[in-house]
Amino acid sequence: MKPRVGAALFFALISCVGVAAQKQPADSAGAYTTGKYRNLLVEAGYSKRAAHEKIEATFQQLFHGDPQTQAIAFAAGKNENGPLMYVTDWANHDVRTEGMSYGMMITVQLNKKAEFDGIWNWAKTYMYISDPKAPSYQYFAWSCKTDGTHNSEGAAPDGESYFAMALLFAANRWGNGKGIYDYQAEAEKILTAMVHRPEITGEIQWRGKTVAHTVGPMMHDDPPMILFVADKTPHPFTDPSYHLPAFYELWALWGPKEDHDFWTKAAQTSRDFFVKTTDPKTGLAPAYANFDGTAVKSGFVQSDKFGYDAWRTASNWSVDWSWWGKAPAERELSDRIQAFFESQGIDKYGPVYTLDGKDLGSTPGLTHEDHPAGLVGTNAVAGLAATDQERAKRFVKALWETPVPSGQSRYYDGMLYMMSLMHLGGEFRVWGPK
The missing domain is CATH 1.50.10.10 (Glycosyltransferase)
Incomplete structure (x- = not known):
């Protein structure tokens, strides 16, 4: 663990x-x-x-x-986009963007397209934050329960990094499909958000209270380097x-x-x-x-x-x-x-x-x-x-x-x-x- x-x-x-x-x-x-x-x-x-x-x-x-x-990877049924699969942190009983993106990198490298698509489908279905009003809009919730419920609305940039790289490799190795399987387009969306996504302030629930929360890009502009989190803080690192x-x-x-x-x-x-x-x-x-x-x-x-x-x-x-x-x-x-x-x-x-x-x-x-x-x-x-x-x-x-x-x-x-x-x-x- x-x-x-x-x-x-x-x-x-x-x-x-x-x-x-x-x-x-x-x-x-x-x-x-x-x-x-x-x-x-x-x-x-x-x-x-x-x-x-x-x-x-x-x-x-x-x-x-x-x-x-x-095993750390588990089949999780199907939806309109096809089979679903998640990678779980067995000891902590959750699904993390870290492990999901690592799983995609491993499977594209080893030419395991079925597993790759299943993991990506689960990530887009459950982890992706699609609400434009949400502070972490266009990112992926870093931790979810195995049923897809979010443990946190925050995003961890290592996950987005491996998602983007794995998707680009998939586009080059297998070619692009349609919808979420247009790997090149999906990668470019992530990369653009990492650098350019504007700050969004919204309300989230914390310990029974509604609090304001602000999230911006994952990359610091000067010096140009990745942040620990995209959340706005007094002293980013x-x-x-x-x-x-x-x-x-x-x-x-x-x-x-x-x-x-x-x-x-x-x-x-x-x-x-x-x-x-x-x-x-x-x-x-x-x-x-x-x-x-x-x-x-x-x-x-x-x-x-x-x-x-x-x-x-x-x-x-x-x-x-x-x-x-x-x-x-x-x-x-x-x-x-x-x-x-x-x-x-x-x-x-x-x-x-x-x-x-x-x-x-x-x-x-x-x-x-x-x-x-x-x-x-x-x-x-x-x-x-x-x-x-x-x-x-x-x-x-x-x-x-x-x-x-x-x-x-x-x-x-x-x-x-x-x-x-x-x-x-x-x-x-x-x-x-x-």
């Missing part, structure tokens, strides 16, 4: 107020240019067939496994793990033409931001950060610590290097974070640390999180940018030997585990226009 209660608490509160380095063998221009994707699983000694079979087996377990102990420069480069190419310059600048801003927000020795990033990279110190759980959200940050900069090869500093960051976690014991490090490397122990009562599979995965993905290839192989082998998450922790750990295997196996790719 991922005890990441910061987002829920935030929405509530604002309603009221040492091995020698070796050179990476891949072309430095990046996979977008070369079309060549490294397979770190093969580089670590596993066969290409075994790597593919492991990825497919992981998908089958998480999407079609035992419903009580393995960001989440380092939401920064996806590898995606922004593609949005500049394939998204609304008027935003080409914005997304190009946002990509470079995020690359510079990774260096600013990570600790210069450990490479650890905080859960939440100010625009200058400094950690946000607040009442939120682990806001200024390297915790559950922050696990994803290293994967984001490493994939950016793998695809684009534009920011050599990302290689230094990968070496730094892998050296740190190796020093903590590559098979025993915990989930939460201070930025300077103090182990804060597992969250009380969650003993299965002592050495979380999701973090094992993202640390292995850091090998895509690392210069120390022998150390990177040790992280890849650590992930290979980690079982597919099951039980209570299978949602967040499982999604990161799944996507990490795909990144490492060369099965998470840029799907461009034909």
Whole structure:
């Protein structure tokens, strides 16, 4: 289970107020240019067939496994647009835009169109906010019950980011359909709202009271970077793990033409931001950060610590290097974070640390999180940018030997585990226009 209660608490509160380095063998221009994707699983000694079979087996377990102990995806009947499917955070009994958008990314990458369309149909049917008077109009409610009832009217920008990217890949890989399956049009709507949606103030119910609430764009204009939430607050801030420069480069190419310059600048801003927000020795990033990279110190759980959200940050900069090869500093960051976690014991490090490397122990009562599979995965993905290839192989082998998450922790750990295997196996790719 991922005890990441910061987002829920935030929405509530604002309603009221040492091995020698070796050179990476891949072309430095990046996979977008070369079309060549490294397979770190093969580089670590596993066969290409075994790597593919492991990825497919992981998908089958998480999407079609035992419903009580393995699966996180569930069929949910049909409507006028076809079959419905949701991805659930099993431990917290809800459906999140994070998991739904990850599910769409996984399924488009693995050419699972039926599952992709089912997840997108559920998201548009239940999560999308279509009321023009609603503060979060044109966004998706970040948390719903499995029957589609909203737990929150707030939106979380990481969900919109993965929705948009997955839809663009779907448009390029499968072609566009009609209605909600016009993937290109749906992606462009999301991207336009993220940048340009005007502030809307409306009334929402909170603890039996009607209160005013204002929501604006998800992207900050200057500096151009993603916000933690689109809700208007006195001191807006960001989440380092939401920064996806590898995606922004593609949005500049394939998204609304008027935003080409914005997304190009946002990509470079995020690359510079990774260096600013990570600790210069450990490479650890905080859960939440100010625009200058400094950690946000607040009442939120682990806001200024390297915790559950922050696990994803290293994967984001490493994939950016793998695809684009534009920011050599990302290689230094990968070496730094892998050296740190190796020093903590590559098979025993915990989930939460201070930025300077103090182990804060597992969250009380969650003993299965002592050495979380999701973090094992993202640390292995850091090998895509690392210069120390022998150390990177040790992280890849650590992930290979980690079982597919099951039980209570299978949602967040499982999604990161799944996507990490795909990144490492060369099965998470840029799907461009034909």
